[in-house]
Amino acid sequence: MPLALRPASEDDLSDLEPLTPSRSKSGKDKARDKLERERTKGQPGSSAGSEKKRAIVWHPEEEAKKIAKALNHHKADPDPVIDILPALTHDQTWLLRKEYRKQVKIQGKGISLPKHLKMKLTGNFGKAAYVTALGRFESEGYWANFFYQSHGSRRELLIESLMGRTNGEIRMIKDEFKDKRYGDDLEKCLTKELKMDKFRSAVLMVLEERRQEEQDAYPAEYVDRDVETLYRSLTARQGGESAMLEIVVKRSDAHLRRVLDGYERAHGENFARAALKKSNNLVGEVIAHILNGVINKPVRDAMLLNHAIHDVAAKNKDDDLRYELLMSRLVRVHWDKPHLERVKRAYAEKFRKQLKDDIEDATKGDFREFMAELVETK
Structure with missing residues (x-):
């Protein structure tokens, strides 16, 4: 299993904290607003007063205007892009894109901000700015089908963009x-591009x-039933992976915590x-990614970032995928600032270094500046 998704050792799993006991009726905007309210409910900095003040x-x-001016040169000025884009929320990014299309026109037609960034900026900095400008959900769709366009043998991007998501998040990514090439239909794209196997079944299960x-x-009997199904799947001489995926992919985080606790008892x-020992393959990667997030999402994401940072530092001239x-x-x-703060704390506790410092040490130029700004939560 690739290092980026698999813990460096079983000790990494033990470092995770112990377990403790409809489609919108009025379109995408209402669905997005509802999802944002659910996501920020009860989180620090999510009060109506703070949001109103920021708006x-x-x-x-x-x-x-600042970004348009920066891009309206033979050699684009990166500073306004670095200063503005990383600090925006998803909703602010959408408002900026809407305004940009009104203000900036080519041959009389408004141009989208992500497309303009892609035209004018190059390299890893240009790609990072482009993906950030896509927003929280369109960017996940970009990564979900990126594997077949450029790196068909590397599925981390697809797994991390879709697995462990809520139904609302999946709906927005699809929308x-x-x-x-596929009529803007993610399900059609992945049905066509993924070969017929259990991994494909897991991906399509998520998209349902x-x-x-x-x-x-x-009820408690459902938890007990899932515990025994997982046990039979692990102890079966052959097969069992489909039953494991059915439970891990379709159950909520809260239910899976109860199941994991019940299984251990x-x-x-x-x-x-x-499960990692039984399924050292793509099925194992899916299960590991979801369950590591269930157990402790900030630690999981801190580990994923650390693996990626060290890959870039070690092989930064060999492989763009790093x-x-x-x-x-x-x-x-970075879209979820309270979660980002928890990831930064987990990173410092586990690796004894600051996330921003490691990113700056591993990268260079405008790309480094942009990545460093994404880490800020002010």
Whole structure:
């Protein structure tokens, strides 16, 4: 299993904290608003007062003008892009894109901000700016189908963009997916591009949007049934992976915590470790990614970032994918500032270094400056 998804050793799993006991009726905007409310409910800095204050002092018209001016040169000025894009929330990014299309026109037609960035900026910095400008959900669709366009043998980007998501997040990723070859249909794209195997079945299962919702608590007998199904799957001489995927992919995080706790009490072993031993393949990668997030998402994401950073530092002239893993992981966590703070704390506790310092040591130039700004949570 690739290092980026598999813990460096079983000790890494033990470092994770112990376990403790409808589609929108009025379109994408309402679905996005509802998802954002659910995501920020009860989180630090998510009060109505703080959001209102931030909205008053931020002006998308001025920011759009600054970026347009920066790009309107033979050699684009990177500073405004670095200063503006990483600090924006998902909703602010959408407002900026809307304003940019109104202000900037080529042959009389408004141009999208991500496309303009892609035209004018180059290298890893240009790609990072482009993906960030896509926003929280369209960027995940970009990574979900990136593997077949450039790196068919590397599935981390696909796994991390889709696995462990809520139904609402999957819905938004599907709604904002762009690929004209497949009529902007993510399900059609992955059905065609993935070979017929259990990994493909797991991906399509996610896209069905039938995962248990976090607020839906199943009775205790469901937990016991899942525990025994997982045990039979692990102890079977052959097969068992499909049954494991059915549970791990379709159950909520809260339910899976109860199952993992019940499994350890009933059978005296950690199911996540046992599953990795049985399935040292793509199925194992899917299970590891989801369950590591269930156990401790900040630690999981800190480990993923650390692996990507060290890959870039060690092989930064050999493989562009090293950069893509880093930028995909960092752009992903930066949308949720409270979660990013938890990731930074977990990173410092586990690796005894600051995330921003490691990123700056491993990268260079405008790319380094942009990545460093993504880590900021002010």
